[in-house]
Amino acid sequence: MEGVDYLAGERKKAEFDVESMKIVWAGSRHVLEVSDRISKLVADDPAFRKDDRTMLSRKELFKNTIRKAVYAWKRIVELHLSEEEASRLRFYVDEPAFTDLHWGMFVPAIKGQGTDEQQQKWLPLAYKMQIIGCYAQTELGHGSNVQGLETTATFDPRTDEFVINSPTLTSSKWWPGGLGKVSTHAVVYARLITDGKDHGVHGFIVQLRSLEDHTPLPGITVGDIGMKFGNGAYNTMDNGLLRFDHVRIPRNQMLMRVSQVTREGKYKQSDVPRQLVYGTMVYVRQTIVVDASSALSKAVCIATRYSAVRRQFGSQNGGPETQVIDYKTQQSRLFPLLASAYAFRFVGEWLKWLYTDVTQRLQANDFSTLPEAHACTAGLKSLTTSATADGIEECRKLCGGHGYLCSSGLPELFAVYVPACTYEGDNTVLLLQVARFLMKTVSQLGTGKQPVGTVAYMGRIEHLMQCSSNVQKAEDWLKPNQVMEAFEARAARMSVSCARNLSKYANPEEGFAELSADLVEAAVAHCQLIVVSKFIDKLQQDIPGEGVKRQLEVLCGVYYLYLLHKHQGDFLATRYLNPKQAALANDQLRALYTQVRPNAIALVDAFNYTDHFLGSILGRYDGNVYPKLYEAAWKDPLNETVVPDGYHEYLRPLLKQQLPSARL
Amino acid sequence: MEGVDYLAGERKKAEFDVESMKIVWAGSRHVLEVSDRISKLVADDPAFRKDDRTMLSRKELFKNTIRKAVYAWKRIVELHLSEEEASRLRFYVDEPAFTDLHWGMFVPAIKGQGTDEQQQKWLPLAYKMQIIGCYAQTELGHGSNVQGLETTATFDPRTDEFVINSPTLTSSKWWPGGLGKVSTHAVVYARLITDGKDHGVHGFIVQLRSLEDHTPLPGITVGDIGMKFGNGAYNTMDNGLLRFDHVRIPRNQMLMRVSQVTREGKYKQSDVPRQLVYGTMVYVRQTIVVDASSALSKAVCIATRYSAVRRQFGSQNGGPETQVIDYKTQQSRLFPLLASAYAFRFVGEWLKWLYTDVTQRLQANDFSTLPEAHACTAGLKSLTTSATADGIEECRKLCGGHGYLCSSGLPELFAVYVPACTYEGDNTVLLLQVARFLMKTVSQLGTGKQPVGTVAYMGRIEHLMQCSSNVQKAEDWLKPNQVMEAFEARAARMSVSCARNLSKYANPEEGFAELSADLVEAAVAHCQLIVVSKFIDKLQQDIPGEGVKRQLEVLCGVYYLYLLHKHQGDFLATRYLNPKQAALANDQLRALYTQVRPNAIALVDAFNYTDHFLGSILGRYDGNVYPKLYEAAWKDPLNETVVPDGYHEYLRPLLKQQLPSARL
Ligand SMILES: Cc1cc2nc3c(=O)[nH]c(=O)nc-3n(C[C@H](O)[C@H](O)[C@H](O)COP(=O)(O)OP(=O)(O)OC[C@H]3O[C@@H](n4cnc5c(N)ncnc54)[C@H](O)[C@@H]3O)c2cc1C
Ligand SMILES: Cc1cc2nc3c(=O)[nH]c(=O)nc-3n(C[C@H](O)[C@H](O)[C@H](O)COP(=O)(O)OP(=O)(O)OC[C@H]3O[C@@H](n4cnc5c(N)ncnc54)[C@H](O)[C@@H]3O)c2cc1C
Ligand SMILES: [Ca+2]
Incomplete structure (x- = not known):
């Protein structure tokens, strides 16, 4: 049966050109070409096999990851891959490794916070991987509150x-x-102390291990913090612990782009604006949003294909049962996640633009949009990672x-995936930052300071506070301006209502x-408004390919109507909608599910994932699920012997009643 | 620092008698005594150690589980434990094992579906564990739809x-x-075929493995289906696969209480009513609801204690930071889960009563309450397991x-825990059964057939359709009758609205x-109404112990106001509440959080869990989190050597640039 496509019938139903949709998902024809080529290169190379991962012990797993990460680097070098190609290759290898932190945090920290000389000294070593670095900020007792870190870096002017x-x-x-077992160096965050004075937290480059034999340097205690959630999963990473017993580093290993300590131990600020760090933050969060869409789309791809393979109930006259994807409950759980994957893709794309915009403004010393960009990226990080974590688990249950x-x-x-809700800012802490920014924006309305970017709608606050929906029939919910007004009015009213309640407190912090x-x-x-508006904006663009735009319109509708239904309490409580209008939204949503159904398989095919990358028997491209599940089962170590270890020692004496009997 | 109680200050704040609350949680003084004694017995016995579980390979893990399960049995026998004590012991050992299915499914299936002779033959063997059994219903291609099973049991009259x-x-x-590696026998569900006619699915006792050497009998292929979600976790269980190649069993191994096959191959029904099976179903689901409260309470206990230990931000003048449990966002995520754990406990207790009631009625040939009991238990299974799965993950994020x-x-x-959302009925499939029952109930209103039990409120449909809330100030939300009316009106109106929409379809099945x-x-x-009403009912009882009832009232308020706020869209859309009243509910909820706060630690202490059972460093009774986390990290296999496996082979050549360099 090898070679048969069990989903061919589903694929024929599609009402749009899948190849064009692949380009839309990838972002451009060029990116699609690179992704396609590199993902196949990884999939075809047995060295990157990953289906054994959940059966390996921690030590085997970790050694295997070192092997793969080094091999990946070797291939990058041998094949003369570009930076883009190299990063795609790491992505498709699909295994957290020390290299993620080396390239994603250590190198950028030096680039962003190091002086030109520091960059010249350290970056070439890092680029060649003659040193491997990590990012050591969080402490056992201190995470979210970086200002509370306890590690100290005390300047000794004598030496x-x-x-x-x-x-x-x-x-x-x-x-x-990357700290636990691999890194030779770290950017360490510590309280800078000169002359008995605490200047707060700063970054320092510290060598941790000998470049000769990899043993920790004197005064350094370092190790792995132990098993984390799941089989395989993030256990390929050596998240580490690190203690310093008065470890000495030269003064020039403090990252000095923004502030310096002089030979005499004087602390001073450079004229480089502190705000520069925000540029990096926008960049990092943009990648997190794009990663959310990748993770969610993987889960959705698996659940969608399997829902078309799986049949349950509804057999008529002995014929086949109903594909579970045809149940409206299945659709109402699955299709909003499919739509969310696309929505997060497009908002991620927009964040790339935002990053460019912020960077250009920073270069021109224009800091005016920074607070808004900061709040917006914080909120989108929180929203997309939470929805993705929940969405993956929902996809699992759908199977x-x-x-x-x-x-x-x-x-x-x-x-x-789940730690994405916690690292780079705990999602609740981030939403509180967004809220603070919103309260500030509301409080400044009427002062002449015009809200910009994603809070621009607050500039129309008077209209948004008194308008109400004009929707009269279900199809009215397909009109973008109706939808935008609804989401804007809801967001604006909730902010204003909070601001009003806050004003009742004598102490604003207490009220907050x-x-x-x-x-x-x-x-x-x-934040939901932002995602909805960027999806709607995307549809204003010219999108080539037969039926492609139409499909995206349907998905966009599913996304916002799903949100509207889920949060109908907000829309009703703020009196923007009446119950009848909310019910019409739900009717329209149901109608859209019916439109998604024939296109569902093609919409996940458009992600262009190889079976290797998906790593799922349920999500196989060819739908050949059952024989492959059966085959895979036999590979479990428990099946190596017919009679399990422990039979002779424990089970047989029990069965043979060489134990006394119970009084039960 | 061993012996210090870091949470002593928290414990002093409690405004109620914890010992009395322990009795309430346990259900009675007797159950508390047994639980306390048995849990300590398990905790103190190093043979039941479980903190190494996540580091073992599948084979080691599984052998270890066989050892523990057999040892547990030995202890049960040696200590002459009663059935109640034995089942508590298995509970506190806290490790899924083949014994769960043997006692929980195999034995009950024979009891419920076997004739008297069959019970006399098989039960003594099972009780002594001279045979070990499992419950083999689900197939690779068939789960929820049991009627779709393909395995056949064809009667051969010649032999x-x-x-x-x-x-x-x-x-x-x-x-x-229990099938994969351990069971010697199984109750196998298969299509009964006599004389070419298919009589649908029936149960058969089938021996799988030799009682001499444990090898599978001829014609039987059996093995483990492979790794499941998580480290340790459910991988201690040998969920199995099983194929039959024309395996012959004597006719008297068909479970014949309800229907028989005669020597001649005639199929006939006995006069034992089929409905008997529903009694077992109510029983099994009752245990699932109680298990939900156990699992959720464990997670809540861990997150609550750690939230009191963990400090983040808000340090004033260099003093300690704020305990994260003092943040309202933390409270608004955590306390509703604490309240839910109690709510599920009480509804589970009530289900015990329902089971007794149903059993008595069945014995008196009264089947009138069965459909209602069936729908109610299906719904409560779904509601409590979904909320518990989500709640555990939320507790994890809270840490x-x-x-x-x-x-x-x-x-x-x-x-x-999560598979509880899938086994014993997929939660969505179960809710659809509840919905079907509700639609039937609505359609029969006015026919003179009075709705009973948990749908009795539908009998007051006219009032519930036209009433509206009288709430005028926040404290009005503390009045049980206001709350009951709100939840009843919401549930009734949603059902009626569905029924109205259904009636628009010519084909009711299509509409459904x-x-x-x-x-x-x-x-x-x-279903939410049921849980709320049973919590409120519980508070009508006499509850001894200083301040205990008061605390439960607060938790009950948290539970229903949290639901009301989360689902305010329903209450507003059905026009039972106006936005102002919904806002007042939220205000009252916030006030209740403040009342929970000083009692939070004591409220989780009342679960009376040993540190062994909790299995969490963050949830330690003494709050001594950081030193113990640090200690535990060093036990990871990766820390056995300073330099990791793979350094010499892979990392060193990279660092030493014995690899060519990249073009990046
Ligand atoms: C897989 C993984 C990889 C990581 N990698 C790195 C790395 O490479 N380098 C590094 O330095 N760190 C790393 N971290 C650490 C990570 O950055 C922190 O875990 C993260 O910042 C969250 O901080 P925390 O753990 O202290 O959570 P906490 O802040 O302790 O959160 C606990 C609870 O308190 C709440 N809370 C905290 N503050 C407030 C507040 N002000 N108001 C309301 N509620 C609040 C939170 O919402 C949460 O519910 C990693 C973590 C993980 C899980
Ligand atoms: C840990 C674990 C232990 C188990 N132990 C046992 C055991 O000891 N013995 C045994 O026999 N079995 C056991 N099972 C099997 C279990 O009973 C089934 O997995 C369960 O009944 C769900 O069926 P399914 O897997 O076929 O799901 P499916 O029915 O295939 O569900 C897939 C999706 O289809 C949807 N769906 C299905 N039917 C409908 C419908 N009519 N309308 C709308 N949506 C629908 C579901 O909601 C779900 O989203 C176990 C399973 C697990 C995970
Ligand atoms: Ca009234």
Whole structure:
């Protein structure tokens, strides 16, 4: 049966050109070409095999990851890959590794915070991987509140050195990826102390291990922090712990682009604006949003294909049962996630533009849009990662019992993904930052300061506070301006309502703390508006390919109507909608599900994922699920012997009643 | 620092008698005594150690589980434990094992479906564990739809035997726990065929393995289906696959209580009513609801204690930072889960009563309450398991980064718990059954047939359709009758609205399919009403202990106001509440959080869990989190050597540039 496409019938139903949609998903024809080529290169190379990952012990798993990461680098070198191609290759290898932190955090930290000389010294070593670095900020006792870090870097003017020290147990560095077993160097964040004065947290380049034999340098205690969630998953990463016992580093290993310590131990600021760091933050968060769309689309691809293969109930006259994808409950859980994957893709694309825009403005010393860009990226990071984590688990449940098997790929996808809700800013903490920005924006309305970018709609606050929906029939919900007004009015009213409640408190900080749960809801409403508006904007563009734009319109409708239905309480409570209009939205949503149905398989094919990358038997391109599940089962170590270890020692004496009997 | 109680200050704040609350949680003083004694017995016995579980390979893990399960049995025998004590012991050992299915499914299936002679033959063997059994229903291609099973049991009148056969790959049994490596016998569900006629699915006792050497009997292929979600977790269970190649069993191994095959091959029904099976179903679901409250309470206990230990931001003048439990966002995520754990406990207790009631009625041939009991237990199974799965993951996120470590206990708790949403009925499929029952109930209103039990409120449909809330100030939301009316009105109106929409379809089945997502929402509203009403009922009882009842009132308020706020869209859309009243509910909810705060630690202490059972460093009773996290990290196999495996082979050549360089 090898070679048969069990989903061919589904593919024929598609009402649009899949190849054109692939370009839309990839972002451009060029990116699609690179992705396609590199993903196949990885898939075809047995060295990148990953289906054994969930069966390996931690030590085997980790050694295997070192092997793959080094081999990947070798291939990058041998094939003369460009930076773009190299990063695609790491992406398709699909295994967290120390190299992620080296390229994603260590190198950018030096680029962003190092002086020109520092960059000239360290970057070439890092680029050639003659040193491997990590990013050591979080401590055992201190995460979200970076200003609370305890590690100290005390300047010793006698020797022109900093003394790095871990004064308490809770000051142990804890979590940095790549630190536990691999990194030779780290950017360490520590409180800078000169002349008895604490200047707050700064970054320092510290060598951790000998470049000769990899043993930790004197004064350094370093190790892995232990098993994390899931089989395989993030356990390929050596998140580490690190303690310093008065470790000395030369003064020029403090990252000095923004502030310096002089030979005499004087602390001073350079004229480089501090705001520069925000540029990096926008960049990092943009990649997190794009990663969310990748992770969610993988899960959706698996669940969609399997829902077309899986049949349950509804057999008529002994014929085949109904494909579970035909059940409206299945559609109402699955299709909004499919739509969300596309929505996050497009908002991620827009964030790339935002990053360019912010960077250009920074270069021109224009900091005016920074607070808005900062709030917007914080909110989008939070919204997309939370929705993706929940969405992957929902996709797993949509696969019934078989989704619980590692061979479905979904358990590992969930376990490896969820920390995105926590790292780079805990999602609740980030939403509180968004809320703070929204309250500031509201408080400045009428002062002549025009809100810009994603809060520009607040400039129309008077209209948004008093308008109400004109929707009269279900199809009215397909009109973009109706939708935009609804989401804007809801977000604006929730913010204004919070601001009003806040104003009742004598102490605004106390009020903010007391009302923070409501403020988080207002922030979510604002962030959802951003995603909806960027999806709608995308549809204003020219999108080539037969039927492609039409499909995206349907998905866009599913996305916003799903949100509207889920949060109808907000729309009703703010009196923008009446119950009848909310019900019409739900009717229209149901109608759209019917339009998605014939296109569902083609819409996930457009992600252009190889079976290797998906890593799921349920999500196989050819739909040949059952024989392959059966085959995979036999590979479990427990099946190496017919009679299990422990039979002779424990089970046989029990069965043979060489144990006394119970009084039950 | 061993012996210090870092949470002593928190414990002092409690405004109620914790010992009395322990009795309430346990259900009675007797149950508390037994639980306390048995849980300590398990905790103190090093043979039941479980903190190494996430580091073992599948084979080691499985052997270890066999050892523990047999040892547990030995202890049960040696200590002459009662059935109650034995089942508590298995509970506190806290590791899924083949014994769960033996006692929980195999024995009950024979009891419920076997004739007296069959029970006399098989039960003594099972009780002494001279045979070990499992429950083999699900197949590779068939789960939810039991009527679609493909395995056949064809009667051969020449030899007076059934021939059990797996005609296709998809007919392979797939999932039964205990099957893969351990069970000697199984209750196998197969299509009964006599004289060429298919009589549908029936149960058969089939021996699988030799009692001499444990090898599979001729014609039987059996093995493990492979790794499942998570480290440790459910991988201690040998969920198995099973194929039959014309395996012959004597006729008297068909379970014949309800229907028989005669020596001549005639199929006939006995006069034992078929409905008897529903009694078992109510029983099984009752245990699932109680298990939900156990699992959720574990997660909540961990997250609550850690939230009191964890400090982040808000340090004033260099003093300690704020405990994260003091943040309202943390409270608004955590306290509703605490309240849910209690709510599920009480509804589980009530289900015990329902089971007794149903059993008594069945014995008196009264089947009138069965459909209602069936719908109600289906709905409660779905509601409590979904909320618990989501709640455990929320608790994990509430612990920030450290919740992602296996040593927090939360990853394993999640992974081991989530299949409860799928087994014993997929939660969506169950809600559709509830919806079907609700639609039937609505359609019979006015026919004189009075709705009973948990749908009795439908009897007051006229009032519920036209009333509206009298709430005028926040405290009005503390009045039970206001709350009951609100939840009843919402549930009734959603059901009626679905029924009206259904009536627009010429074909009711088509309408049901089309509107099924709305129907599921109506079913959820109905189930939430049940939980709320049983919590409120509980408070009508006399509850001894200083301040205990008061605390439960607060938790009850948190539970229903949290639901009301989360689903305010339903209450507003059905026009039972106006936006102002919904806002007042939210205000009152916030006020209740403040009342929970000082009691939070004591409220989780009342679960009376040992540190062994919790299995979490973050949830330690003494709050001594950081030193113990640090200690645990060093136990990871990766820390056995300073320099990791793979350094010499892969990393060193890279660092030493024995690889050519890249063009990046
Ligand atoms: C897989 C993984 C990889 C990581 N990699 C790195 C790395 O390479 N380098 C590195 O330095 N770090 C790394 N980290 C650490 C990560 O950055 C932190 O875990 C993250 O910043 C969250 O901080 P925390 O763990 O202290 O959570 P906490 O802040 O302790 O969160 C606990 C709870 O408190 C709440 N809370 C905290 N503050 C507030 C507030 N002000 N108001 C309301 N609620 C609040 C949170 O919402 C949460 O519910 C990693 C973490 C993980 C899980
Ligand atoms: C850990 C674990 C232990 C188990 N132990 C046992 C055991 O001991 N013995 C045994 O026999 N089995 C066991 N099972 C199997 C279990 O009973 C089934 O997995 C369960 O009944 C769900 O069926 P399924 O897997 O076929 O899901 P499916 O029915 O295939 O579900 C897939 C999707 O289809 C949807 N769907 C299905 N039917 C409908 C419908 N009519 N309308 C709308 N949507 C629908 C579901 O909601 C779901 O989203 C176990 C399973 C697990 C995960
Ligand atoms: Ca009234």
